Amino acid sequence: MAGVGVVGGSGGANDLQWCFSQVKGALDEDVAEADIISTVEFNYSGDLLATGDKGGRVVIFQREQESKNRPHHKGEYNVYSTFQSHEPEFDYLKSLEIEEKINKIRWLPQQNAAHFLLSTNDKTIKLWKISERDKRAEGYNLKEEDGRYRNPVRITTLRVPVLKPMDLMVEASPRRIFANAHTYHINSISVNSDNETYLSADDLRINLWHLEITDRSFNIVDIKPANMEELTEVITAAECHPHQCNVFAYSSSKGTIRLCDMRAGALCDKHSKFFEEPEDPSSRSFFSEIISSISDVKFSHNGRYMMTRDYLSVKVWDVNMETRPLETYQVHEYLRSKLCSLYENDCIFDKFECCWNGSDSAIMTGSYNNFFRMFDRNTKRDITLEASRESSKPRAILKPRKVCTGGKRRKDEISVDSLDFNKKILHTAWHPKENIIAVAATNNLYIFQDKVN
Amino acid sequence: MAASSIPLGKGVKRKRHEDDGGQAAAEYTPQTFHCGTLLDISLLKLHQNCVLAERNLHRSVLIANTLRRLQAEIRWENGRNTMPSEMPLQPPEQLTSGANQLEPLSKMGEEITDLNNNIAKAPPPSLIEAPFCLLSGNDSSLSSAISTILQDLDYVEDLSTPLGQAPPEDDHLLPLKPVSPDPRPEPRSLDSIFTAFEIADSDDFLIDGSLDAIFEDIDTSMYDVPQAFPAGACPTIQPNKASRGIHSAKPHNSRTDFELENLMDLLVG
Numbered sequence: 001m002a003g004v005g006v007v008g009g010s011g012g013a014n015d016l017q018w019c020f021s022q023v024k025g026a027l028d029e030d031v032a033e034a035d036i037i038s039t040v041e042f043n044y045s046g047d048l049l050a051t052g053d054k055g056g057r058v059v060i061f062q063r064e065q066e067s068k069n070r071p072h073h074k075g076e077y078n079v080y081s082t083f084q085s086h087e088p089e090f091d092y093l094k095s096l097e098i099e100e101k102i103n104k105i106r107w108l109p110q111q112n113a114a115h116f117l118l119s120t121n122d123k124t125i126k127l128w129k130i131s132e133r134d135k136r137a138e139g140y141n142l143k144e145e146d147g148r149y150r151n152p153v154r155i156t157t158l159r160v161p162v163l164k165p166m167d168l169m170v171e172a173s174p175r176r177i178f179a180n181a182h183t184y185h186i187n188s189i190s191v192n193s194d195n196e197t198y199l200s201a202d203d204l205r206i207n208l209w210h211l212e213i214t215d216r217s218f219n220i221v222d223i224k225p226a227n228m229e230e231l232t233e234v235i236t237a238a239e240c241h242p243h244q245c246n247v248f249a250y251s252s253s254k255g256t257i258r259l260c261d262m263r264a265g266a267l268c269d270k271h272s273k274f275f276e277e278p279e280d281p282s283s284r285s286f287f288s289e290i291i292s293s294i295s296d297v298k299f300s301h302n303g304r305y306m307m308t309r310d311y312l313s314v315k316v317w318d319v320n321m322e323t324r325p326l327e328t329y330q331v332h333e334y335l336r337s338k339l340c341s342l343y344e345n346d347c348i349f350d351k352f353e354c355c356w357n358g359s360d361s362a363i364m365t366g367s368y369n370n371f372f373r374m375f376d377r378n379t380k381r382d383i384t385l386e387a388s389r390e391s392s393k394p395r396a397i398l399k400p401r402k403v404c405t406g407g408k409r410r411k412d413e414i415s416v417d418s419l420d421f422n423k424k425i426l427h428t429a430w431h432p433k434e435n436i437i438a439v440a441a442t443n444n445l446y447i448f449q450d451k452v453n
Numbered sequence: 454m455a456a457s458s459i460p461l462g463k464g465v466k467r468k469r470h471e472d473d474g475g476q477a478a479a480e481y482t483p484q485t486f487h488c489g490t491l492l493d494i495s496l497l498k499l500h501q502n503c504v505l506a507e508r509n510l511h512r513s514v515l516i517a518n519t520l521r522r523l524q525a526e527i528r529w530e531n532g533r534n535t536m537p538s539e540m541p542l543q544p545p546e547q548l549t550s551g552a553n554q555l556e557p558l559s560k561m562g563e564e565i566t567d568l569n570n571n572i573a574k575a576p577p578p579s580l581i582e583a584p585f586c587l588l589s590g591n592d593s594s595l596s597s598a599i600s601t602i603l604q605d606l607d608y609v610e611d612l613s614t615p616l617g618q619a620p621p622e623d624d625h626l627l628p629l630k631p632v633s634p635d636p637r638p639e640p641r642s643l644d645s646i647f648t649a650f651e652i653a654d655s656d657d658f659l660i661d662g663s664l665d666a667i668f669e670d671i672d673t674s675m676y677d678v679p680q681a682f683p684a685g686a687c688p689t690i691q692p693n694k695a696s697r698g699i700h701s702a703k704p705h706n707s708r709t710d711f712e713l714e715n716l717m718d719l720l721v722g
Contacts, residue, residue, distance in 0.1 A: 093716075096508065184510055203510040232518055234511045253511055286491060286522055290515045343519075344494055349512055 025444035037440035043107040046431040052102025056086040083172040086121040122185040127176035137161040194245040201238035255292030287339040295351035300360040309354040366425025387446040
């Protein structure tokens with residue numbers, strides 16, 4: 001993928017164009033709250049795509065093998081498994097409802113025929129095993145074929161059950177439940193590169209777990225002050241380094257990132273590196289802090305960079321340079337003059353995620369009006385695309401969108417005041433190897449792929 | 454920034470209107486009005502957050518921090534208007550207007566919490582050093598209103614070691630913050646937003662004389678201990694006060710009954 005522009009533009013032989021591939025989810029105008037997608041994640045090979053929703057369900061799509069009949073048509077994603085991961089709970093002591101909404105899904109690297117993933121709601125993390133069954137045993141001695149137990153007195157002969165092929169059945173079973181370790185809402189989980197441990201982060205604490213051990217975890221970061229009145233900052237996201245199993249990063253509501261080394265001590269309250277960009281005094285407002293709150297942090301695949309998403313921008317940091325980000329990309333700067341209204345209607349608290357492409361040459365994040373943005377780090381070009389039913393014809397090329405901020409509005413442009421702030425794209429995912437992206441628009445999952453000119 | 458709320462579109466086309474280009478920062482009245490509007494909005498949000506079944510700490514912290522800035526701004530405006538001849542005040546924040554570029558508060562001053570013991574920054578002068586702080590009745594009632602609303606945002610944590618937690622290693626106890634004497638003149642300010650709502654602290658209300666009267670006819674002999682204590686007072690308040698703020702193991706054998714009673718009162722009352 002090196003050398004090929006991943007962001008479509010006008011002209012250029014190497015430019016990519018994105019086209020519609022599939023859309024999953026109901027077409028109704030009335031969207032059930034439970035169907036709203038809350039997380040999207042490809043597995044390590046990209047063959048599986050998992051989504052979690054507010055109703056606590058996980059739906060896994062599997063990519064079909066490319067067929068020789070349609071060589072130009074990349075494999076489609078079809079439903080592979082659906083299961084209820086979390087149920088709503090009620091904490092009677094604190095009189096609090098615990099939502100079943102799936103906050104994050106993270107796949108484990110595949111080690112055998114089965115697939116494993118971690119899913120979490122606000123309080124509990126679960127390890128799920130998804131396995132295929134395509135054979136069943138027939139010829140039991142003690143049971144009839146329909147499952148009824150035979151009268152043992154009537155059994156006069158014995159036989160060995162035989163394995164016979166059956167229709168493929170995909171089963172999801174909970175293998176571990178990691179509970180009771182978080183007082184506050186879990187916002188992140190991240191599998192370590194050692195494939196044995198993972199971390200989970202809530203507003204004030206980060207815990208390190210071993211995948212095999214559910215009755216204890218190690219607390220590695222604790223920012224809860226002795227006097228809660230001193231609390232002014234919370235943890236917003238955390239991630240393990242992709243290669244160094246001793247390094248992890250976490251972001252805060254004040255726009256800072258801390259890189260920690262677990263070898264330094266059992267409690268990583270002292271950071272190894274502290275990343276913060278000095279505030280621009282000319283743009284300070286009452287909402288400066290809120291919009292600087294980092295909603296997502298992601299290491300690049302090569303581990304050399306970190307990407308952070310705050311309300312208005314995406315920043316790429318070099319892990320070796322703490323003073324300022326390497327690159328800053330404005331996602332929707334036209335919203336800066338609307339912050340008061342966005343504060344009033346709570347949109348300013350929306351948590352957008354961001355993702356890298358497989359070669360770390362491009363980044364993607366969502367916006368409002370079902371727009372999502374892609375930035376090419378090499379060509380410095382960016383593009384705004386829309387996930388909409390209107391442009392959902394098979395292999396239809398997505399037209400770049402533009403928001404008009406002032407002056408004359410061109411024919412295809414949309415003005416800021418016409419944006420639909422209820423249609424927000426918070427969750428996006430990029431296939432780890434190919435130019436296939438999954439974009440969650442409320443209750444619909446859009447899959448787009450490239451079409452090289 | 455326009456003071457009136459701009460209803461955000463739901464995909465309906467509308468005519469573009471000219472922006473004001475921001476309000477002049479020097480104008481006092483619109484800014485105060487704007488602060489007042491933001492204050493109302495923020496307080497309402499905080500209250501809603503506590504009422505909602507799902508309490509969002511992240512959101513509350515952000516709103517509370519915004520409230521602090523607003524309160525500091527209002528205080529500064531009050532001080533500026535009532536004592537014009539005093540020493541030049543350091544304005545805590547200014548709404549962006551593009552017109553004025555004031556000396557920015559040093560980034561240092563914004564950090565109040567000693568997070569991770571790495572950032573030792575001075576508290577903002579507008580909140581701590583308050584020689585110019587003229588607290589009108591509105592301001593102090595605002596502070597206590599915020600405190601009251603946010604008081605129970607802290608989750609009451611299990612005092613016993615939870616099932617999922619490994620006991621912390623000896624050389625890495627949770628960082629302790631010494632209970633420093635409150636230098637602020639006002640008894641209860643915006644800084645007490647997240648007052649710890651540990652079970653230990655809730656024993657305080659037992660000292661209140663008015664409550665003693667309610668429980669006068671209740672036989673408390675089962676709670677009596679060899680030491681002499683005033684009627685109604687928790688016998689173990691003194692040792693608890695000394696240990697307040699420390700998260701490690703507390704003696705709770707003799708206090709279990711009180712804990713449960715207090716907890717039931719909180720849940721029911």
